[in-house]
Amino acid sequence: MATIGDVARAAGVSRSTVSYVLSGKRVISAETKERIEAAIELLGFTPNAGARALATSRTNVLGLYLQFQEDEFAPAMLQYILPVSTTSRAEGYDLLMVTDPDLAGAIRRTTSSHMVDGVVLLDVTYHDARLEPLRQAQQPAVLIGYAQDSAGFDSFDLDFGEAARMAVDHLAERGHREIVLLTPPDHVATRGGSYVWRFRDAAIERAARHGIRLSAHPGASRHPEIAESLDRALDALPGATALIVHNDATVAALPRLLDERGIRVPQDLSVVGVFSQGFGQAFSLPYTAVESLPDRLGELAVAQLVRRIADPSSAGAPVVRLIEPGFFDRGSTRAV
Template identity: 50%
Template sequence: MATIGDVARVAGVSRSTASYALSGKRSISSAVRKKVQDAVDELGYTPNAGARALATAETKIIALLARFLSDEFAPAMLQYIQGVSNRARELGYDTLLVSEADGPAALRRLSTTRMVDGFVLLNVGESDERLDVLRQAAQPGALIGLPADPEGLDVFDLDFPASGRLMVEQLHGVGHREAILVSQSEHVVRRGGAYVWRLANAAQERAEELGMQLHHYYGASLQPEIGTDLHRFLDRHPQATGLLLNNEAAAAALPTVLREREVSAPADLSVLGRFSDEFARTFSLPFSAVDSAAMTLGRQAVEALVTRMQGSTKAEPHVVSLLPPTLDDRGSVTAPRAPSR
C-alpha cells in the first residue's frame, strides 16, 4: 500500500513537497506537480484509507466551486447555487460548496483525493485558470458560464448577446429612442466576466442598427455606491426614457432611487432588467426582465454532469448550451411620454 513517502521517492522530491503538490496549500511549479501526479498515478496512491475506498466507489457528492466576489451581488449568486443543490438532491447527490479563493488548488485537491464524483463551476471567467485542471481531472465537470475555450467541457449559460438585443428591441418597439444601459462593474470585466461585454456589445450594436441612442455605464455592486451611480447616470441623460439593467444590485436599488427622484416606472421611465424570477420575488421588484434562468441553468448543469458520472455519455461530444432569453413582463415598459410643449 503506497505512502506519501513512496510518492516522494518516485517523483524525486521531498516528502513535504509531494504533500504540498497534492494539497495545493503552497505554490509548486507545474513541472514538479506533474512529477508528483505521475507518481500518484503509477503507485495508485490515495492519502488515506477513506480516500482509497472512495477511489473505487461513488461518493454521491458533487463539488460546487462558487467564489463569493466583492464585485458581484451575492444574492444573485445564491439562485444558481440553489438550482444546483436542489437538482443534485433530487438525483441522490449531496453538494459540497467550495468557495476557496485558490480555485485550481481546491479542484486539484478534491480530484486527487477522490472526495467527489464530479464538479460544477460557477463564476466562470473568459480565461478561467480552473479549466485546465478540470480537463485533467479524473472526474467530469460542467460549467455555468461560457469561457473563451469550452473544449472538452459541458457548458450551460444564458445567451447574453441575444438578451442584449432583445432588451433594446423591447424599448425601441414601443417608441423609445434614447436609453441608458447599466452593466456590472468594470472589475467584473477585467477579471474575465465576459457575459458583461457580450450583452453590452450586442445591445449597442442593435441600438445602432435601429437608430437608437444607448448610453452604457458600469455600476457598482453594493449600496450605497450603486444608488449614487444610478442618480449620476440619470442626471447625465435627462432625455433618456428607458433604463436597461445588467446589474442585479442596480435593480435592487432602483425602487429607492426612483422614489428619491419622484419618478415612477413606467410612466416616467421604462425599466427592463436581466435577473431571475426568484430574484425579482426576493426583492419585490416590479420591473420587467429578461430571465437570467439561474435555477434552470443549475439544474441543466447537474443533469448533464450526473449523466456523465454514471457513464452513459462519457464518449459523447461535449455540449455548449446557450439558453434563449425569455421575457418576464411585469408592466414596467411602455411607450414614452410625449414631450411637453
C-alpha cells in the same frame, strides 16, 4: 455500526450475497432476499461510504466550487446554489460545497483525492484559473458561465446576447429612441465576467440596427457608488425615455433611488431589468425583466454532468449551450 459481515452472519449467507441484494446486480431468491432485508433492517445497516468508494471508485458526491467576490452582490448567488443541490440529490448525488479562497488548489485536492465524481463550476470567468486543475482531473466537469477556452467541458449559460436583444426590441417596439444601459461594474468585466460585454455589445449593436441611441455605463455594486453611477448614466443622455439595468445591486436598489429622484416608472422612465423570477420576488421589484433562469441552468448543468459520469465515452462531444432567457412583463415600460 453494523457491517456487511454482520448482516451476512445474521442472515446466514455470504457477504457477497448481501452486497448483491443491495446493488440488485444479481437475482437473489425471494426467500434469501427477505432474510437479508430483515437482517439489514434489524441491525440498521448502512454501507460504509468510504469502503464503497474504495471498492467502486465512485463516491456519489459532486463538487460545487464557488468564490464569493468581495465586490459581488451575494444575494444573487444562492439562486444558483439551490437548484444545483436539489438536482444533484434528485440524481442520487450528494454535494460537496467548496468556497476555499484558493479554488484551483481546492479543485486539485478534492479531485485528485477522489472525493468527488464530478465538478460543477459556478460563476465562471472568461479566463478562469479553475479550468487548469480541471483539465488535470479525471472527473468530468460542467461550467455554469462562459469561458474563452471551455474546450473539453460542458458549459451552460444564459444567452446574454439574446437577452440584450430582447430588452432592446421590447423598448424599440414601444417607440423608445434613447436608452440608457447600466452594466455590471467595470471590475466584473476586468476579471472576465463575459456576460458584461456579451450583453452590452449585443445591446449596442441591436440599438444601432433600430437607429436607437443607446448609452452604456458601468454601474456599481456598493452604496453610495450605486447612486452616483445611476446619476452619471442618466445625466449622460438627458433625453432618455428608457433604462435597461443589467446589474443586480443596482436594480435591487432602484425603486428607492428612482423614488428619491422623483422619477416615476413608467410615466417618466421605462425600465427593463435582467434578473430571475426569484430575485424579483425577494426584492419586490416592479420591473419588466428579461429573466435569467438560474434554476434551469443548474438543472441542465447537473443533469449533463451526471450523464457524463455515468457514461464518459458515449456522452459525446462537449456541449456549449446558451439558453434562451425568459421574459416577465411587469408593466414598467410604456409606449412613447
